[in-house]
Amino acid sequence: MNLTINHDAEVLTIDQPGGRRDVPLYSREAFELISREWVRVGWSLRYYHTFSWFGRPILQLPEDLIRLQEVVYEIRPDVIVETGVFDGGSLLFHASLCQAMNKGRVIGIDVEIRAGVREALSEHPLSHRIRLIEGNSVAPEIVAQVHGLVKSGETALVILDSNHTQAHVAAELEAYAPLVTRGSCIVAADGIMRDLSDVPHGEATWAHDHPAAAAREFLAWHPEFEMRQPEWKVNTSPLTQNVTYWPDGWLWRKA
Numbered sequence: 542m543n544l545t546i547n548h549d550a551e552v553l554t555i556d557q558p559g560g561r562r563d564v565p566l567y568s569r570e571a572f573e574l575i576s577r578e579w580v581r582v583g584w585s586l587r588y589y590h591t592f593s594w595f596g597r598p599i600l601q602l603p604e605d606l607i608r609l610q611e612v613v614y615e616i617r618p619d620v621i622v623e624t625g626v627f628d629g630g631s632l633l634f635h636a637s638l639c640q641a642m643n644k645g646r647v648i649g650i651d652v653e654i655r656a657g658v659r660e661a662l663s664e665h666p667l668s669h670r671i672r673l674i675e676g677n678s679v680a681p682e683i684v685a686q687v688h689g690l691v692k693s694g695e696t697a698l699v700i701l702d703s704n705h706t707q708a709h710v711a712a713e714l715e716a717y718a719p720l721v722t723r724g725s726c727i728v729a730a731d732g733i734m735r736d737l738s739d740v741p742h743g744e745a746t747w748a749h750d751h752p753a754a755a756a757r758e759f760l761a762w763h764p765e766f767e768m769r770q771p772e773w774k775v776n777t778s779p780l781t782q783n784v785t786y787w788p789d790g791w792l793w794r795k796a
């Protein structure tokens with residue numbers, strides 16, 4: 542697909558195998574098409590490697606963090622579980638929300654928690670909100686350990702951001718979805734991989750092997766969940782779709 546912006550005519554021209562058409566430049570459809578390219582180009586340039594939260598690198602698109610904040614503020618979970626710690630910024634993001642709400646704690650799981658990361662998190666003012674677990678997120682003993690840390694009746698929200706193959710995310714969904722309480726959700730992050738198979742640093746296999754495929758597969762077997770992006774809390778615009786790295790990633794346990 543080729544996109545051409547004509548600023549003077551205020552038109553976006555879309556060339557596709559099926560033909561060519563124009564849409565108004567200042568329209569919802571043009572915003573969505575341009576955003577898709579912005580996400581692809583930005584990802585290839587590692588735009589998401591340029592952010593930190595409370596002093597630690599965080600590998601997320603800020604748009605997703607704002608949407609996640611809206612969800613956390615509404616659900617006010619007792620516990621946020623995240624697979625994939627990396628440098629700890631996302632755990633601090635969740636912990637900072639818990640701290641601001643004076644409610645909740647965070648459990649982070651990673652196959653390798655480097656000494657510098659463990660040290661930085663343990664010395665951080667938000668450390669009392671964070672519990673680290675080192676190990677493969679789908680290993681039975683790790684899954685059991687996490688389940689053991691969540692008490693019956695607690696509201697839990699889960700974010701899957703470790704290994705992003707369809708098989709691994711599928712296994713994580715089976716392992717951690719049972720923790721998710723009614724009205725809460727489990728997020729399979731980085732389904733955007735399906736749109737990145739042809740960009741620099743992307744991989745051809747991502748066209749079919751990605752977290753969104755795991756989420757769709759999970760949904761087919763779990764009617765107690767539904768897939769939808771979080772409801773926008775405010776919207777005076779004509780827009781409706783998230784600009785996101787997490788398409789088809791939000792799975793909600795039906796109330």
Ligand SMILES: C[S@@+](CC[C@H](N)C(=O)[O-])C[C@H]1O[C@@H](n2cnc3c(N)ncnc32)[C@H](O)[C@@H]1O
Nearest residue numbers: 599600625626627631651652677678702703704
């Ligand atoms: C994308 S990074 C996580 C980014 C982090 N959530 C953030 O927002 O800054 C992925 C992490 O998953 C971890 N990982 C990869 N395979 C894993 C597995 N099987 N179990 C647990 N963690 C894994 C890696 O070590 C890496 O730190």
